[in-house]
Amino acid sequence: MNFTSGADVSELLSLDHIRNQLIRLEDTIIFLLIERAQFAYNKKIYQPGAFKDELNYEGSWLEWFIFEIESFHAKARRYTSPDEHAFTPLDKLPQPIIKPQSLPSLLHQPAAKHPSVNVNSRILAFYLDHIVPGITSTTRLALEDDGNYGSAATRDVEVLQALSRRIHFGMFVSESKFLEAPHNFIPHILNPNPEALAGLITKPAVEAKLLIRLANKARVYGCEMDADGKVIEVPDEEMAARGKIDLATIVSMYRDWVIPLTKDVEVDYLLHRLDGVSQTQIDEWMKR
């Protein structure tokens, strides 16, 4: 989110504004997956110790990439931004070399900083177990290993960072919904009831529209266009075979992982939304 665009806090926290960010991130994620799908699975880059001799490092090639890229980005203060979450624990990353920007405080800090709200390890697990094998097995290359270890890992890190931003945006969604009707949430936070909170934040119609939009976008982005601007349509079944993207993998990734994890972030954030809040403030919210 661009926190320095001059927009005021209520505009940044409006549900419309946040949903527009989520919609924009769909494009980013689809394009990045198309980029990753150009390369073979390259399973070796995910196996711990497979490059032990070259790297003098016990972890996997991808873990090494994540650490090195995040170390560089940490120096440029990436992880001081409220919508960025590093996969590497922050105490293992270098300090920013320039002072953090002064950004509007949009989130309730005890909730935003609570460890349960960071789901990066779950993002890494579903991406490696389900998404990479899904998008690489059906592409034109159909090779298990094409030796493009640097290119594949670079794309992986980009996809993971985009997924992490998207899923942790759940905190902004939650803050917006909470401030809209705090009295609805407070009883289920004081007497912690994750199921009731999940019920309050779930919007089935929004999810259904998202999945249809996603399939349509992936279909359009996978098409070719000739010099006259004429779209050359590619049948869904052939899309992956032409080195673009498997539509079913993208849609099921959102349905089975991205949306459920976003909801988990929303609920975990809400469970801590009253940490450190005064009784007077809670009473005031309850009177609404």
Ligand SMILES: O=C(O)C(=O)C[C@]1(C(=O)O)C=C[C@@H](O)C=C1
């Ligand atoms: O747009 C919302 O209200 C959200 O909470 C985000 C989101 C999503 O992940 O896209 C998650 C839960 C809702 O059921 C609908 C959509």
